[in-house]
Amino acid sequence: MREVTYRDALREAMAEEMRRDSTVFVMGEEVGYYQGAYKVTRGLLEEFGAARVVDTPIAEAGFAGVGVGAAMTGLRPIIEFMTWNFSLVAFDQIVNNAAKMYQMSAGQFRVPIVFRGPNATAKQVGAQHSHAVEPFYTNVPGLHVVYPSTARDAKGLLKTAIRSDDPVVFLEGETLYGLKGELPDEAEDETIPFGKARIAREGKHVTVVTWGRPYWTVMELAKQYAKEGIELEVIDPRTLRPLDHETIVESVKKTNRCVVVHEHWSFGGPGAEIVDRVQREAFDYLDAPVLRASNLDIPMPYAAHLEQKVIVDAARIRETIQKVLYARGENHG
Amino acid sequence: MAEIVGLPKLSPTMEEGTLARWAKKEGDEIAMDDLIAEVETDKATMEWRAFDKGVLLKILVAEGTTLAPDTPVAIIGQKGEDIAALLEKLGAGAAKASPPAKASPPAEASPPAEASPPAEASPPAEASPPAEEPVPASPAAQAVTRDAPAEASVSKPTRTADGRVMASPLVRRMAREHDFDLSDVAGSGPHGRIIKRDLDAALAAPKPTATTSARAGRQPPVEQPLSQMRKTIARRLTESKQSVPHFYLTIDVDAEALHQARIRVNAELEAAGEKVSVNDFLLKAVALALRKVPTANASFAGDRILLHQNVDLSVAVAVPDGLLTPVVRDADRKSVLEIGKEVRELAGRAKNKKLKPEEMTGGTFSVSNLGMFGIEEFSAVINPPEGAILAVGAVREVPVVKGGAIVVGRAMKMTLSCDHRVIDGAVGATFLAALKKLLESPILMLV
Numbered sequence: 133m134r135e136v137t138y139r140d141a142l143r144e145a146m147a148e149e150m151r152r153d154s155t156v157f158v159m160g161e162e163v164g165y166y167q168g169a170y171k172v173t174r175g176l177l178e179e180f181g182a183a184r185v186v187d188t189p190i191a192e193a194g195f196a197g198v199g200v201g202a203a204m205t206g207l208r209p210i211i212e213f214m215t216w217n218f219s220l221v222a223f224d225q226i227v228n229n230a231a232k233m234y235q236m237s238a239g240q241f242r243v244p245i246v247f248r249g250p251n252a253t254a255k256q257v258g259a260q261h262s263h264a265v266e267p268f269y270t271n272v273p274g275l276h277v278v279y280p281s282t283a284r285d286a287k288g289l290l291k292t293a294i295r296s297d298d299p300v301v302f303l304e305g306e307t308l309y310g311l312k313g314e315l316p317d318e319a320e321d322e323t324i325p326f327g328k329a330r331i332a333r334e335g336k337h338v339t340v341v342t343w344g345r346p347y348w349t350v351m352e353l354a355k356q357y358a359k360e361g362i363e364l365e366v367i368d369p370r371t372l373r374p375l376d377h378e379t380i381v382e383s384v385k386k387t388n389r390c391v392v393v394h395e396h397w398s399f400g401g402p403g404a405e406i407v408d409r410v411q412r413e414a415f416d417y418l419d420a421p422v423l424r425a426s427n428l429d430i431p432m433p434y435a436a437h438l439e440q441k442v443i444v445d446a447a448r449i450r451e452t453i454q455k456v457l458y459a460r461g462e463n464h465g
Numbered sequence: 466m467a468e469i470v471g472l473p474k475l476s477p478t479m480e481e482g483t484l485a486r487w488a489k490k491e492g493d494e495i496a497m498d499d500l501i502a503e504v505e506t507d508k509a510t511m512e513w514r515a516f517d518k519g520v521l522l523k524i525l526v527a528e529g530t531t532l533a534p535d536t537p538v539a540i541i542g543q544k545g546e547d548i549a550a551l552l553e554k555l556g557a558g559a560a561k562a563s564p565p566a567k568a569s570p571p572a573e574a575s576p577p578a579e580a581s582p583p584a585e586a587s588p589p590a591e592a593s594p595p596a597e598e599p600v601p602a603s604p605a606a607q608a609v610t611r612d613a614p615a616e617a618s619v620s621k622p623t624r625t626a627d628g629r630v631m632a633s634p635l636v637r638r639m640a641r642e643h644d645f646d647l648s649d650v651a652g653s654g655p656h657g658r659i660i661k662r663d664l665d666a667a668l669a670a671p672k673p674t675a676t677t678s679a680r681a682g683r684q685p686p687v688e689q690p691l692s693q694m695r696k697t698i699a700r701r702l703t704e705s706k707q708s709v710p711h712f713y714l715t716i717d718v719d720a721e722a723l724h725q726a727r728i729r730v731n732a733e734l735e736a737a738g739e740k741v742s743v744n745d746f747l748l749k750a751v752a753l754a755l756r757k758v759p760t761a762n763a764s765f766a767g768d769r770i771l772l773h774q775n776v777d778l779s780v781a782v783a784v785p786d787g788l789l790t791p792v793v794r795d796a797d798r799k800s801v802l803e804i805g806k807e808v809r810e811l812a813g814r815a816k817n818k819k820l821k822p823e824e825m826t827g828g829t830f831s832v833s834n835l836g837m838f839g840i841e842e843f844s845a846v847i848n849p850p851e852g853a854i855l856a857v858g859a860v861r862e863v864p865v866v867k868g869g870a871i872v873v874g875r876a877m878k879m880t881l882s883c884d885h886r887v888i889d890g891a892v893g894a895t896f897l898a899a900l901k902k903l904l905e906s907p908i909l910m911l912v
Contacts, residue, residue, distance in 0.1 A: 388633075388635050388661060415634050416634050416635065416637070416638040417634070417635050417638070418635055419633045419634075419635040419636065419660050420633060420654075420660065458653070458654050458655075458660055458662075
C-alpha cells in the first residue's frame with residue numbers, strides 16, 4: 133500500500149489502461165501540453181504522444197461527438213470535460229448519441245466511451261460553474277454514472293469505466309483531487325466493479341448514504357457521533373447508476389433509519405431515488421422517515437458567505453441525523 | 466324499492482358519528498321530515514330527519530356504534546318488501562358497502578336516499594363575525610373549546626383525533642410479530658408517533674397478570690371508549706397547551722359592591738320573576754373591559770394578529786361528558802339581564818347537546834367560572850384561536866378592615882391565561898385592572 137492523491141490515482145488508471153490497450157486515448161481541452169486543467173493528465177502526452185493525448189479547441193459538443201464516433205469504430209476514448217458544467221453544451225451527444233446508439237442501432241454499435249471531469253461545487257465559481265450534474269445523467273438509461281469519493285475508488289472505478297463497453301459518465305469531486313488515500317501497488321491491477329456500494333464505516337444506529345465531498349464531512353461527523361455513543365453506518369454507493377440498493381436496504385434493515393447526504397439539488401436525482409428504494413424495500417423496517425441533507429435548492433450564489441450557506445455542511449447533516457434519531461440537543465435514541 | 470341507507474354526513478367536518486339513538490323502530494312508517502335517529506358528531510348531537518317517506522325495514526347498527534359517513538345503517542323501503550337480497554349484498558361487501566345511489570327512485574316508494582341534513586343542522590351561517598374572523602382551519606376544531614381547569618392529562622397521545630394509532634412502520638411490524646396491541650403504548654416521536662424505543666419499553670414492561678392484580682386486591686381500570694366530545698377536548702387542549710405560550714395573571718377583586726348591586730337589582734326584578742347572577746355581571750364587565758382594552762380581544766393568526774371588533778364571549782358550560790363553550794355574541798352591547806337570559810338558555814341546550822355548531826364557534830374571549838364549586842382560584846387553558854381566557858373563582862367572605870374595625874367583606878379571585886404571542890403582560894394587566902374597576906364600581910357599567 134502507498135499514499136496517492138485522488139488526482140494521481142486517476143492519472144494512474146488512465147496511464148495503466150493506455151499501456152494495456154492501445155485503443156484507449158484521451159481527448160479534451162488542455163489535456164496535453166498544459167498537462168490538464170487540474171493536472172489529472174500530467175505526463176500522459178510525454179508517454180503516449182499527441183496521437184493518443186489530443187488537445188481540442190473549446191468545443192465540447194464537437195469533441196464529445198468525435199469521441200462517440202471514435203467509440204463506434206472500436207476505439208476507447210476518454211473525453212475530459214474541463215468541468216462537468218461544460219458538458220451541458222455536449223448534453224445532446226451524451227444523452228442522445230452515446231446513451232442511445234446501442235439500442236437504436238439494434239446492437240450494431242457499442243459506445244465504449246468515458247466522459248470524465250470535475251463535478252460539483254468548488255469555491256466561488258458562480259452559479260453556472262457549480263453544478264452537481266449527477267441528477268441530469270443518472271436519469272438516462274444507457275449511461276453508467278460513477279462517482280468515486282476516495283483515491284482508491286477513483287482508480288479502480290476509472291479502470292472499470294475504461295474497460296466498459298458502454299458509455300460511462302465519470303464524476304470526480306472537484307475539491308477531492310488533492311485528497312490522499314491508500315492505493316494497492318500498480319502491479320495488482322485493482323478494478324472495482326460497478327453496482328457495488330462500499331460500507332465505509334459500520335454502525336448500528338443510522339445508515340447514512342453519501343458520496344463526493346459530503347462523504348468526507350459525514351466520515352468526520354461519524355467520529356464525533358461515536359464519542360456520543362452513536363454509530364453511523366456510512367455507505368458510499370460508488371456508482372449511482374447502477375445503484376447498489378441491496379447494500380443500502382440491508383443496512384437500513386439493521387439500523388431502521390436512513391439519511392441521504394448529497395451536493396446535488398434536492399428535487400429528484402439519485403438522492404431521491406435512494407429514498408424511494410429504501411421506503412419501498414425496507415418499509416417495514418423504518419422507525420423514522422428517510423430524510424436528506426443537500427445543497428439548498430437555489431442557483432449557487434457567488435458571494436462566499438452565501439455560498440457557504442448553500443453548500444451542505446456538517447451542521448445541516450447533523451441536524452438531519454438528529455431528526456431521524458428522534459434526538460434533540462443532548463438526548464438521543 | 467328498498468334501499469340501503471348510509472349514515473348521513475350531518476356537519477361539514479363530520480368524519481365519524483355515533484348513532485346515539487334510533488327514533489324509529491323496525492317496521493315504523495317514516496314520513497317526510499320525521500326524526501329517524503340522533504347522531505352524535507364531533508360537534509353536537511344532530512337530528513337525522515327523513516328526506517322522503519317510507520318504512521324502516523331494517524336497522525343495521527346498534528345504538529352507540531361509531532361509524533364513518535355513508536356506512537350502511539338501515540334499509541328503508543316499502544312495507545312488506547323482501548330485503549333478503551340487500552342483506553346478502555351487505556354481507557358480501559360488508560366492509561365497503563356503498564352508500565345508496567341517489568338516482569331517482571320512484572317517488573312513492575323512494576326511501577330517504579342519503580338523507581341530507583335537516584335545515585336546522587345545515588352548515589353554520591355566520592353570526593356577526595369580527596371584521597376579519599379568525600376562522601380556524603376547520604369549524605370542527607372549534608367545537609368543544611373550553612378546558613377543564615386542571616390540565617386534562619392526555620393518556621394516549623399516540624392516537625389522532627380520528628382514533629388512528631400513529632406508529633412507525635417498524636413498530637407496526639414488530640407489533641404484528643409480538644401480537645401486541647399498540648393502542649396502549651405512549652409514543653415519544655413527533656405528533657406522538659410510537660417509535661421503536663417506545664415499543665421496546667412497552668414490551669419490556671412486566672405485564673400485569675390476573676393473578677398479580679388479584680393478589681394485590683386491585684382491579685384493572687374500566688376502559689371507557691372516548692366520546693366524540695372527549696376526543697375533541699383531548700385534541701384541542703393538547704394542541705393549545707403544546708403550541709400556545711401561556712402565561713397567567715391573577716387579581717383579587719373586592720366583590721362587596723357587586724354583591725350589593727346584585728341584591729338591589731334582583732329585588733327590582735323579583736316582581737317580573739327574573740334575576741341575575743354574579744356571573745352575568747361578570748360577563749358584562751368582561752365585555753366592557755375588552756372594549757376599553759381592545760388589544761386583549763385579539764387572536765394570533767400565524768403571520769398576523771387579528772384584533773376583533775366584536776366582543777363575543779365563549780362561556781364554559783359543564784355538560785355530562787365534557788364541556789362546551791356556547792358564545793354570547795356582542796356581549797358588550799347587551800344588558801346584564803339579557804346576557805343572563807342568553808347564557809341560561811344556551812347552557813340548557815348545551816346540556817341537552819342541542820347547540821348548533823355555529824353557536825359554539827367564533828368566540829373572541831373565554832370565561833370559565835368554577836366559583837359555584839367553591840374553587841378559590843384556578844388557571845384555565847386557552848381556547849384557540851382565542852387569545853385569552855378568564856378563570857373566575859368563588860366570591861368568598863374575607864375579613865376587611867373598615868374604619869379601624871374588622872368587618873366581613875367579599876372578595877373574588879380571577880386568573881387570566883394569555884397567549885403571549887398576542888397579549889403581553891402589561892396588556893393583560895391593564896385589562897384586569899379595567900375589569901377590577903368595573904366590578905368594584907358596578908355603576909361604571911352604565912357609562
